[in-house]
Amino acid sequence: MYIRTPGRVSSFRAQTISLRLLIIAALVIPAGACTMSDTQQRTGSGAALGAAAGALLGGSRASVLTGAAVGAGTGYVVDQRAKRADSDAESRRLREENMQLRRELESQQ
Numbered sequence: 001m002y003i004r005t006p007g008r009v010s011s012f013r014a015q016t017i018s019l020r021l022l023i024i025a026a027l028v029i030p031a032g033a034c035t036m037s038d039t040q041q042r043t044g045s046g047a048a049l050g051a052a053a054g055a056l057l058g059g060s061r062a063s064v065l066t067g068a069a070v071g072a073g074t075g076y077v078v079d080q081r082a083k084r085a086d087s088d089a090e091s092r093r094l095r096e097e098n099m100q101l102r103r104e105l106e107s108q109q
Helices: 015-035 038-057 061-108
Strands: none
Touching: 038 061
16 A cells, blocks of 8 residues: 655645735734724734834844834824824813803803
């Protein structure tokens, strides 16, 4: 009886594995983002975009890691600015509401 063993399995090439990992990440990351806070989502999105940019521009692991770090930092800064803008808008709204209530009280007296 003769058993033939494959010399090399072509489905385990680095490119195929990278493509599979990319597809898995594209499917899993949005599901995990459902339970994330806004800060986590923005930081994670920044890291993912930075890693993709690092991979496209540099191609090495160092450039991917650097891109991910820069992207995560940028995402965090964007999140903090968005929170500050929301807070400022809420403060303005409350101030205007307070002024309107004061005017109403003054007009009743």
